[in-house]
Amino acid sequence: MLADLSRKLAPVFREVAAHPGEFDHVPSNGNVVLQAVEVIFPGGTDTLTLEDANRAIQFLPSPRARLTLPPNHPGLYLIKVMRLLSAIGLSAIGGTWVDFLALNPVVLSDRNGNRSSTPSFHFGYWSHSSPVPYITSDTRRHSPAICRAVHRFLKAIAKYLAPPILMLLRFYAPHVYERQIRAYERVKALLGRDEWFVDFLGAFFTIAAKEGSSEIPHVDFNDDANSITWAVPIGEFTGGEFCAHQLGSRVPVLAGQGIGCNTRNLVHCGTPADGHRLILTLFCDKTLMSGADQGRF
Ligand SMILES: [Fe+2]
Numbered sequence: 001m002l003a004d005l006s007r008k009l010a011p012v013f014r015e016v017a018a019h020p021g022e023f024d025h026v027p028s029n030g031n032v033v034l035q036a037v038e039v040i041f042p043g044g045t046d047t048l049t050l051e052d053a054n055r056a057i058q059f060l061p062s063p064r065a066r067l068t069l070p071p072n073h074p075g076l077y078l079i080k081v082m083r084l085l086s087a088i089g090l091s092a093i094g095g096t097w098v099d100f101l102a103l104n105p106v107v108l109s110d111r112n113g114n115r116s117s118t119p120s121f122h123f124g125y126w127s128h129s130s131p132v133p134y135i136t137s138d139t140r141r142h143s144p145a146i147c148r149a150v151h152r153f154l155k156a157i158a159k160y161l162a163p164p165i166l167m168l169l170r171f172y173a174p175h176v177y178e179r180q181i182r183a184y185e186r187v188k189a190l191l192g193r194d195e196w197f198v199d200f201l202g203a204f205f206t207i208a209a210k211e212g213s214s215e216i217p218h219v220d221f222n223d224d225a226n227s228i229t230w231a232v233p234i235g236e237f238t239g240g241e242f243c244a245h246q247l248g249s250r251v252p253v254l255a256g257q258g259i260g261c262n263t264r265n266l267v268h269c270g271t272p273a274d275g276h277r278l279i280l281t282l283f284c285d286k287t288l289m290s291g292a293d294q295g296r297f
Helices: 002-009 030-040 087-101 144-160 162-172 174-191 286-293
Strands: 012-016 057-061 078-081 121-126 206-211 229-239 242-244 249-251 258-261 268-270 273-283
Touching: 057 249, 078 162, 078 249, 087 144, 087 229, 087 273, 121 144, 121 286, 144 162, 144 206, 162 174, 162 258, 174 286, 242 258
Parallel strands: 012 057
Antiparallel strands: 057 078, 078 258, 121 206, 206 273, 229 258, 229 273, 242 249, 242 268
């Protein structure tokens, strides 16, 4: 009986035979990706294997795939964590998000036009075309009341999500952890005295937040290819499964669970969600990370 129970609770491990590099070097164009997805994966998300909602899962490169991994790759393709957020964390982040939305904020810095019909707020720090990282418009360019609500929301994320994600990163991808910590020290030194500084500990720098799901298959061109992007849903909802075409899987992610994935190189999307679903995407942008690698700031 105990053996049965431990089998039910143990993570599912999937070995990826060959490195799925179809989109590693594709031009930064969402339509190119979409057209390629329609050719390579003509069945859409319905043909992907629906995974068990109540099991953790990891997609790891096979020994042969490891030989062809890009240098500094995280060494895993996708990881689903069962209890990333506590009940208190769910309540704190969900509650501050509701308070923020109640003020009727408008999106000021959306960069997700090719992923979904609904825009995302972007909070925290990024670089994009700037040589140095800066605080996003959605973090600081709203009215004072909305900015205070943003600050409370980000404080809750910093308190309840940054520490467990940092711990996961250190355990599963220590070289990625060390690189992000180096970038964190640089960004912190640059922005630390700003009144809006919220400390994500180097676990991530930017947070995309929206209601619903990103239903259009895409790769995240602005994400750093050698970091792990985390997707964390919060709320009461059905659907919103995480689809990774190259891995052949559709992974249910319930409130409090989290997905870590190499979203720059793996095409992905979410299935439609019903109910109230805040989806947080926590990531490191490529310009910020390469600037830190090169010692530009
Ligand atoms: Fe994405």
